[in-house]
Amino acid sequence: MKGFTHFMSGVAVASFGPWAIDAALAGNPIFFILGGACGILPDTLDFKFYRFFYHHDVYVEPDPANLDPQIVADEIARAVAMAHDENRYINLKLSSVRLGADHWQQYNVTFDNEKKEVVVTFGPVVNTGQVPIPGTEDLTTGVGRAPIKSRVIQTYDAALKVDIFDGPTIGLKPLGNEEGDLDLEFLPWHREWSHSLTMGAFLGLLWMIGAMLWAGLPVLEGLTGWKAILGGLFTHYSVAWQGFITIAACYGIHVIEDQLGHMGSNIFYPFTKNRTPGLQWMHSGDGLPNFLTVWISCILIFWNLHRAIPEPTYHFSLLHLLMVALIIPGLIMGALHWLFTRGTRVDAIVDTTDDEWSASKAG
Amino acid sequence: MEAFWMVLISCVIGTVISSVISCLPGLHIYNVMGAMVLGLLALETGGTMVPPEIFVPMMIGMVVGWAMLNTIPAVLLGAPDESAMFTVLPGQKYLLSGRGYEGTMITAVGGLAGAFFIIFVLGPFAPKYLPVAQEVLKGHMHWILWVIITFILMSEWPKGGNRGPAGWAKFYDAWKTLLAGLATFFLAGLLGFIILTRSPVDHEVAFQNIMPAFVGLFAIPWCLLNMISAADVPKQRVVKGLEVDGDLILRSVWSGGLGGGLAAYLPAVTGGVGGLLAGHATAQRDERIFIMGQGVSKFVYYVGSFMLLFVPGLGLTRGGGAWMMKTLYVPTTYSDYYLALGSIAIASAVAYLMMSPLARMVLWFIDRFNYRHVSTFALVIIIVMVLAVTGWVGMFIAVVSTGIGLLPVLFGSRRLNCLGILLLPMACNMAGFGEVITRWLRLT
Amino acid sequence: MTDSKKVLPGHETQSDDINCPSCGRFVGPASRCPYCKAKIPRRMSLVVFQWAAIFLATVGLFLLYLMARSREVPVVMLGNIQPTMNFGQIRVVGQAATDGRIFRNGGMGFTVSDGTGSMMVFTSQRQAQELEARNMIPKAGDSVNFVGGLNLAEDKSSMRLVSVDDFQLTRAPAATIKLKDITMDLDGSSVEVTGQVMDLVVPAAGSKRPYSLKLKDDSGEVAIKFWQTDYDRIEGKDVLNGAFIRARVTVGSYEGKLDLKLSSGADLEILDGPPSAPAPTPAQKAAATYRQSKPSRARDFSRGRSVAATSLSVSAVTADMDGKTIRVRGRVESITPPQEGTQQPFVLILADNGSRLRVAYWPSVDEVIAIKPTPGALFEVEGAVTVYEDKPQMRVTSGYKVKLVNDMPASQPTVDESKAVPVSSISEADKGQTRVVKGVLGPARSLKSGVAYSLTDDSGTIDLILWNALVPEDVQAPLEEGVRVVATGEVGIYEGQLQIKAAAGRSVMTIR
Structure with missing residues (x-):
């Protein structure tokens, strides 16, 4: 899902902690900030930090002055050969091609396992909004083909399209079978250790330790019985355990939401080594699921804040709120959309590019 | 004269005045409204009372006209230089491909759609539901601002670091823009603390004390950039039809209405921030939706925030226009509310009808005069205005703000970071620890 | 292969300056080509401008900061x-x-x-x-x-x-005066008193009642009230009983009786022995005692609006004024808060010489009202006139426009004792109706936002609920077990039990 969706989901999860609302009413916004920040943090770690330190074995950097698809195909084939011959994981970087301030040369890479070759075609020039510039479709002609030593199996259906800003990384992993097939991992630096529930718990633990050190030792004099002592400890270290729950839960909701898409996440790193494929219910950049998640998060936050008012002037149920804020407007919007589009054939645009990757570049 | 005709005529006059002013680059309608407030107060001192039936619809007309027509200079006079390495906004792409007129008209359609949204959606429901929202959210505005700040700072992705081997050099190349963005935000925030706590501007004109800072952060860098590096604008085409349909308008209203509505309702959140949040929330990719959504968002932000002052039983003051209005008149009745909605409707119609001729006039102007000269002219107007209202102290603030406002331009980070000037001090003040910071800064 | 003869769309307007003169590739603002490493001539590095902007911003900001710090904030009348x-x-x-x-x-x-x-x-x-x-x-x-x-x-x-x-x-100087000299004439004033603590009545746990300190000097004895927060701030509070103290109190009145409140816990000082300072002369008292003066009249911001500068009487409001904004002054006859779970407005009935006017406002408006309307008090309200069934009403949209003029009841008591009904006559059918009851209070039970008493008369017992938000502190203060009261409020049912929810304002009155 998109960054804002994760962010709002995190804030919504944080709002379920009564302590978050109590603290906010006392002028302390920390739990809501933690909620939003931890909601988006897994992607922040990947896209703002980890990827710049991720080692690549082969860099494919097409020359803007000599856009030759064959050179690109040959380089990719060389990377496949390295993975095959040396029987090791090879990271391949497909760099973007900048032609002007707002112009980028798009190119596509396809592995044809039937013919055991890689096919590279240069597409249109696109602007920074990834919209093709009219008249540039045939600007660069020709197709680059190069034989590959192994079949490259794609489990994640992202097309290898390179255009604006940073180009993608491809991991070529020997599968160890008799045919010597390679597994293609799209963005191997993404959704690995950072996208795990254990990482969320670990960060929560760091917070907890810090907060406990800050709070110092509790005074338990006069407390008798384990219940009273436990209660005293919980009160003294309230910011520690409340922060732990907030961080772990808000970080975790990101991992869970990502699991609804295609790529999946390495959920229990380091206990699990690979990404668990997602449920494939949606693409991470789909407009409607993203908006619905954001909007439902807003409604839940509103509901939790309303519940916390001791003597509200206005009384309403969650169902009432959902009807007014979600269902009725949704039905009206749906009806208007149907009215405006009836009779017109809308071709579903199936863009298999990883939307999160694209969104990170456009954002 | 009957009140009906007084309202109608003053509303139309206000709209026409602001429509013309909107085409002049650099001037903001709030500055003009400020001058109008000064004039009304001077008249009052002289013993002449101007009835609210005249100045209320006139001010509404001015806000509506501005919200609708300010697109003209934004699209037609904001040509980016191709040598600037940064992203070009969709509206400007229309200009550079000779479709500037089409771009402005699509935004105008967005403004008109925004007017429909305000009259037919916000108008009937605001008195019923906004007090409910206000009761629930009133003690929580501070953390909502903090959450927005967190998102603004965390959601800017690196634009560099695209080539070369992994390592610190690549990391630094990527983070240059982000660090510049953070620096802009915090420098602007510091400026905000100074101005909002101990403004050097004379207290006699304190109602405009943030104006020089805004001019420096946004308007002057824009003029300077155009003067130094404006591109040659190709011949513009005037078309009779627009490439839009009902569904596109619907989706633009959805996206822009959400962004503009958020910005109108939340304190210190401007249309730009609302647009950013709505853009991320609705995930629309079509450039036409972006452009039209900007029209909707801008209209709902400016007009909606002004309208909140009129919502019976709500008592919310949002935006510079509403604050100025409040010094003259505080609406209290449904009669005032209907007056506001009626004036918005009339002004929107008038402003939309003026869009095409004014856009053509500006296109003719661009064709006749050098683009750089237009920007120079705008800069002169801005400087004269700052000097006239706030004197040399205000000019000094504008110069300092220009330094901050140039950072995102030169480093390629988001200009939205300049809004730290309002967001940071207001979020701190609303959470109750603003004084801790001003005390630490020795400002208090 | 690239067709080099074609120029990219949009690049017609692009300056040659942005391409490398050596290899022709796009280099943007860089001063050295990232492809062929050639130096780009006649181009000042963008870095220079970047640092210039940072310099301007930081140095300018620092100067502005110094300027702001050294600037004296002007004194303005x-x-x-x-x-x-x-x-x-x-x-x-x-x-x-x-x-x-x-x-x-x-x-x-x-x-x-x-x-x-x-x-x-x-x-x-x-x-x-x-x-x-x-x-x-x-x-x-x-x-x-x-x-x-x-x-x-x-x-x-x-x-x-x-x-x-x-x-x-x-602090305004407060005269140290004898207890017998404290009279209603000092209403609203701060005075300093000395004497010996004869008794300290601590409220029961969970009670909403204040502390009561009985102070005696050679001229008389008074009770000083204060709250838990003030008590916590008294230094040496453990030895208060029997101690000689000096305290600063605010003189007030309640139901025609003197009501002394401790200004703050920090304003109570325990003395080493009996105070020896001579009593001040009347002239000294006059000089030192601050008498609360009426605040200056607020500036008139009406700016030509059609609101009359002076207030109208209730009887002067007519249906012809429909849509006009007016200012009216009248005695509060009743105030009805919205029923729980509804979105009704507060309804205030203003009365004047037999005329009545219904004034409505929303709970959000009520929150802003500094001094809430109470029955019997003289209030001034400003709002728009509406007409319902040919009768004028008023709608107020700003809490600042509901102002107390005088809180002394006109003539009749706040709660009309003659309207009291036997408790046993109240049934579930009366739910939502206003009833007056009279009886003796039982023990107090603390609620989340108020206090409950059982009220017993000859016919039976009913719960009397006092919400803190509705019933002022000074009304609640004298209430305790055994006190005989008359109260008015709405009949409600909670968990099957009948109760009277005391109305807003002075809805509970102690009687003999």
Whole structure:
């Protein structure tokens, strides 16, 4: 899902902690900030930090002055050969091609396992909004083909399209079978250790330790019985355990939401080594699921804040709120959309590019 | 004269005045409204009372006209230089491909759609539901601002670091823009603390004390950039039809209405921030939706925030226009509310009808005069205005703000970071620890 | 292969300067080509401008900071404030015209007056806490000197305290007077009293009642009331009983009787022995005692609006005024808050010489009203006239436009004892109706936001519920077990039990 969706989901999860609302009413916004920040943090770690330190074995950097698809195909084939011959994981970087301030040369890479070759075609020039510039479709002609030593199996259906800003990384992993097939991992630096529930718990633990050190030792004099002592400890270290729950839960909701898409996440790193494929219910950049998640998060936050008012002037149920804020407007919007589009054939645009990757570049 | 005709005529006059002013680059309608407030107060001192039936619809007309027509200079006079390495906004792409007129008209359609949204959606429901929202959210505005700040700072992705081997050099190349963005935000925030706590501007004109800072952060860098590096604008085409349909308008209203509505309702959140949040929330990719959504968002932000002052039983003051209005008149009745909605409707119609001729006039102007000269002219107007209202102290603030406002331009980070000037001090003040910071800064 | 003869669309307007002169590739603003490493001639590096901007921003900001720090905030007379000063910071030198009042949100507010005008001053929750910790919550008559940020509006101008550190407060001198000299003439004044503590009545746990300290000197005996927060701040509070003390109290009245309140816990000092200071002369008393003066008349911001400068009487409001905004003055006959779970407005009935006027406003408006309307008090309201069934009504949309003129009841008592009904006559069918009951209070039970008593008369017992938000503290203060009261309120049912929910204001009255 998109960054804002994760962010709002995190804030919504944080709002379920009564302590978050109590603290906010006392002028302390920390739990809501933690909620939003931890909601988006897994992607922040990947896209703002980890990827710049991720080692690549082969860099494919097409020359803007000599856009030759064959050179690109040959380089990719060389990377496949390295993975095959040396029987090791090879990271391949497909760099973007900048032609002007707002112009980028798009190119596509396809592995044809039937013919055991890689096919590279240069597409249109696109602007920074990834919209093709009219008249540039045939600007660069020709197709680059190069034989590959192994079949490259794609489990994640992202097309290898390179255009604006940073180009993608491809991991070529020997599968160890008799045919010597390679597994293609799209963005191997993404959704690995950072996208795990254990990482969320670990960060929560760091917070907890810090907060406990800050709070110092509790005074338990006069407390008798384990219940009273436990209660005293919980009160003294309230910011520690409340922060732990907030961080772990808000970080975790990101991992869970990502699991609804295609790529999946390495959920229990380091206990699990690979990404668990997602449920494939949606693409991470789909407009409607993203908006619905954001909007439902807003409604839940509103509901939790309303519940916390001791003597509200206005009384309403969650169902009432959902009807007014979600269902009725949704039905009206749906009806208007149907009215405006009836009779017109809308071709579903199936863009298999990883939307999160694209969104990170456009954002 | 009957009140009906007084309202109608003053509303139309206000709209026409602001429509013309909107085409002049650099001037903001709030500055003009400020001058109008000064004039009304001077008249009052002289013993002449101007009835609210005249100045209320006139001010509404001015806000509506501005919200609708300010697109003209934004699209037609904001040509980016191709040598600037940064992203070009969709509206400007229309200009550079000779479709500037089409771009402005699509935004105008967005403004008109925004007017429909305000009259037919916000108008009937605001008195019923906004007090409910206000009761629930009133003690929580501070953390909502903090959450927005967190998102603004965390959601800017690196634009560099695209080539070369992994390592610190690549990391630094990527983070240059982000660090510049953070620096802009915090420098602007510091400026905000100074101005909002101990403004050097004379207290006699304190109602405009943030104006020089805004001019420096946004308007002057824009003029300077155009003067130094404006591109040659190709011949513009005037078309009779627009490439839009009902569904596109619907989706633009959805996206822009959400962004503009958020910005109108939340304190210190401007249309730009609302647009950013709505853009991320609705995930629309079509450039036409972006452009039209900007029209909707801008209209709902400016007009909606002004309208909140009129919502019976709500008592919310949002935006510079509403604050100025409040010094003259505080609406209290449904009669005032209907007056506001009626004036918005009339002004929107008038402003939309003026869009095409004014856009053509500006296109003719661009064709006749050098683009750089237009920007120079705008800069002169801005400087004269700052000097006239706030004197040399205000000019000094504008110069300092220009330094901050140039950072995102030169480093390629988001200009939205300049809004730290309002967001940071207001979020701190609303959470109750603003004084801790001003005390630490020795400002208090 | 690239067709090099074609120029990219959009690049027709592109300057050659942005391409490398050596290899022709796009280099943007770089001063060295990233492809062929050639130096780009006649191009000043963007880095220079970047650093120039950073330099300008930081140095300029620092100079601005120095300028702001060294600038003296101008002293402005409240009467000279102009709308163009909105959002400005000014220094005010004047006197607190009212006691500082802590709001439900934790903030504090008081009215400041400087002889030329008066204005409400608000503080944040944190500032209020700091002021309280420093014992600097202003009392009427105290001299204040502070910097405030102006928030001007046509009808409700106010200031926001900028800094607690900068807030200077000089307590108004209070005369030490004999207890017998404290009379109703001193209503609203702060005085200093000395004497021996004869008894300290501590409220029961969970009770909403205040502490009561019986103080005696050689002239008489009085009771001083204070709350738990004040008690906590008294130094040496454990030895209060029997101790000689000096305390600063505010003189008030309740139901025609003297009501002394401790100004603050920090204002009570335990003395080593009996006070020896001679009683001040009447002249000294007159000089030292601050008598609460009426705040200056607020500036008229009406600016040509069609609101009459003077208030109308209730009987002068007619249906012809439909749509007009008017100001009316009248006695509060009743105040009905909205029923729980509904979105009804507060309904205030103003009466005057037999005429009645219905005034409605929303709960959000009620929250802003500084002094809530109570039956019998004289109030002035401003709002728009509406007509229902040919009768004029008023709708008020701003809490600032509901103002107390005089809180002394006109003639009749707050609760009409003659309308009292036997408790046993109240049934479930009366739910939602207003009833007057009379009886003896049982033990108090603390509720989350109020207190409940059982009320017993000859016919039976019913619960009397007093919500803190509706029934003022001074009404609740004398209530305790065994006290005989007459109360009015709405009949309600909670968990199958009938109850009377005391109406807003002075709805409970002690009787003999």
